Amino acid sequence: MHLSLLCLDQFRREQVSKPQISRKKIAILNDYQGVALSMADWSALQKETEVVVFREPFANEREVIAALADFDVICVMRERTPLTREILRSLPKLRLIASTAQSNSSIDVKTASELGITIAWTEHLPYGTTELVWGLILSAIRRIPAEVQSFRTGGWQTSVGQDISGRTLGIVGLGNFGKAVARVGQAFDMRVIAWSPNLDPEMAKGLGVEAVSKQSLFEDSDIVTLHMVLSERTKNIVGSAELDCMKSHAWLINASRSGLVDQSALITALDMKQIAGAALDVYDEEPVPADHPYREMGNVIATPHIGFVTEDTYRLFYSQTVENIESWLKGMLVRETVAAG
Numbered sequence: 001m002h003l004s005l006l007c008l009d010q011f012r013r014e015q016v017s018k019p020q021i022s023r024k025k026i027a028i029l030n031d032y033q034g035v036a037l038s039m040a041d042w043s044a045l046q047k048e049t050e051v052v053v054f055r056e057p058f059a060n061e062r063e064v065i066a067a068l069a070d071f072d073v074i075c076v077m078r079e080r081t082p083l084t085r086e087i088l089r090s091l092p093k094l095r096l097i098a099s100t101a102q103s104n105s106s107i108d109v110k111t112a113s114e115l116g117i118t119i120a121w122t123e124h125l126p127y128g129t130t131e132l133v134w135g136l137i138l139s140a141i142r143r144i145p146a147e148v149q150s151f152r153t154g155g156w157q158t159s160v161g162q163d164i165s166g167r168t169l170g171i172v173g174l175g176n177f178g179k180a181v182a183r184v185g186q187a188f189d190m191r192v193i194a195w196s197p198n199l200d201p202e203m204a205k206g207l208g209v210e211a212v213s214k215q216s217l218f219e220d221s222d223i224v225t226l227h228m229v230l231s232e233r234t235k236n237i238v239g240s241a242e243l244d245c246m247k248s249h250a251w252l253i254n255a256s257r258s259g260l261v262d263q264s265a266l267i268t269a270l271d272m273k274q275i276a277g278a279a280l281d282v283y284d285e286e287p288v289p290a291d292h293p294y295r296e297m298g299n300v301i302a303t304p305h306i307g308f309v310t311e312d313t314y315r316l317f318y319s320q321t322v323e324n325i326e327s328w329l330k331g332m333l334v335r336e337t338v339a340a341g
Contacts, residue, residue, distance in 0.1 A: 024049045024072040025093075026325065030080035031055050039311075040318035045325060049073075057081070057287060065090040073098060073328075075321055078308065079106035080286070088112055096120065096328050100317040101308075102335075105230065118328065121335050122320035129307035130180040133255050136279035137164070137223055139301050140251045146298075162222075162249065165189045170221030172238070173228035174199055174209060177256070181225055182209050193217055196228065218245035223253060230257035240265040246275045255281035255307045267293050270300060281307050 026045065028036045031053050042051060052071075057080065058064045064087050068074060071091070075098040076083065083097060085108045094117055097107060101124040112119055139145055142161035150158045169185040171178045171194040178194065185192045186208055193210045194217070201211035218224060224246065228234050238252070239262040246252070252275060254261055263284055269275055277299035283292075286305055294300045320335070327334050 024329070025070055026051045026073040026075065027068055027071040028053045028075045030057055030077050033309075035314065036075075036318055039314045040322045042322055045322060048329070061087055069093070072096065073325055075325075076100070076104070076107070077317070079104060082106035083112075084108055085111040088115055088117065096325065098321045098324050100124070100321065103229070118333060118336060120321075120324035120328065120333060122317050122324070123335075124308070125310075125313045125316060126176050126180055128310040128313045129177060129255055130184070131310075132281060132303070132307045133177075133181055133225055133253060134184055136253050136255065136281065136301060136303070137225070137251070140253070140277060140279045141223070145301055164223070167191070167222040168193060168220050170194070170212075170217040170224040171209070172196060172217065172224065172226045172260075173256070174204055174207070175227060175229075178225075178227035179207060181227065182207060193220065197233070214242070215245060218242045219247075221250060222247065223251050225253040226256045226260050228256060228260055230259045235259050236262040238262065238266075240268070243269040243274060248274065249276045251276050252278045253280075254278070258282040258284045270297055273299070275299075277301065281305055 026049050028051065032055060034053070034055055036053060037051075045051060054067065058067065061084065064081060064083075068091055070093060072093050073096040074083070074091075074094060077100050083106065088094065088108060088111045094115075097112060097117060097119045099107060099119060100122050102121040104121070107119060109119060141164055143159040146158060150156065164185075165188055167190055169182070169190045169192045171182055171185075171192065173196045174182065174194040182192045182194070191210070192208065193212045194204055195212055195214045199211050204211040212220070226238065228237065237260050243252075243265055246269075252261075252266070258280075266278060270278060271293075279301040280294065281303045282305055283294070285292075288294065288302075288304070294302050324334055
């Protein structure tokens with residue numbers, strides 16, 4: 001009996017004296033809806049690591065640094081939380097950024113590479129944003145939000161909607177998203193025209209789309225929808241000159257990137273009723289401040305950046321995020337971003 005107690009005591013002392021291996025910590029950021037853990041199987045990771053979900057956005061860089069200083073892995077949902085040079089240099093334990101979708105302009109890739117931080121990415125699905133674009137277009141043309149609000153408050157018909165059959169759809173940027181939007185426009189019997197700085201007229205013609213000049217697109221279109229990557233070259237590619245060209249009954253649709261449009265010029269155009277309105281899903285600051293003009297303007301239809309927020313997309317994003325982290329923990333990586341230059 002005494003021998004057994006002595007052995008047990010010795011075993012306990014040995015366990016205490018052994019160096020304790022700390023579990024790696026994984027942060028899932030900006031899970032607004034609280035669904036990240038249900039969209040993929042995190043169970044294996046949860047057994048080996050500590051997984052912490054952050055649902056609310058951070059107010060500033062100081063909050064980001066304070067909250068994430070002890071994490072080895074950060075999972076970011078698109079550009080919701082920018083990871084700047086200052087932030088990355090202030091997170092000494094960070095070794096992996098698991099980003100959703102391949103392109104994430106809010107991550108300082110060069111600094112991450114300098115610091116030895118790996119960036120993993122996931123694939124994405126194109127149809128969620130395309131579907132939302134058409135939801136915005138139809139909501140705008142048929143005044144759906146206003147009519148729903150009238151119905152809910154005891155009213156009845158308040159407006160006469162426009163038609164899109166036979167009208168002109170102008171697409172700025174005929175890449176993968178622009179092409180998908182064009183196909184739907186053609187199904188509605190619309191005339192589809194397009195412009196971008198490097199648009200190939202023959203490629204557009206093969207899609208049944210007419211390549212036009214930038215000025216012609218804004219002058220002729222009843223609906224203008226933007227589908228371009230944001231860069232120094234495309235920033236504010238739509239400004240007061242383009243908005244001044246638009247028809248008074250035309251709508252501007254932007255579910256791509258807010259920076260493509262000069263926001264002050266757009267607010268002025270909307271305030272002066274130069275165009276019928278704007279249907280937006282992207283903004284310079286997200287979440288949008290409570291006192292932003294867009295929240296009060298009757299000719300603005302706005303959704304809170306939900307173009308990619310669908311079950312199929314989230315399941316793909318989070319399942320491949322889990323795969324990437326598991327691979328990284330094993331010393332491998334399925335998908336990795338390499339710093340340019």
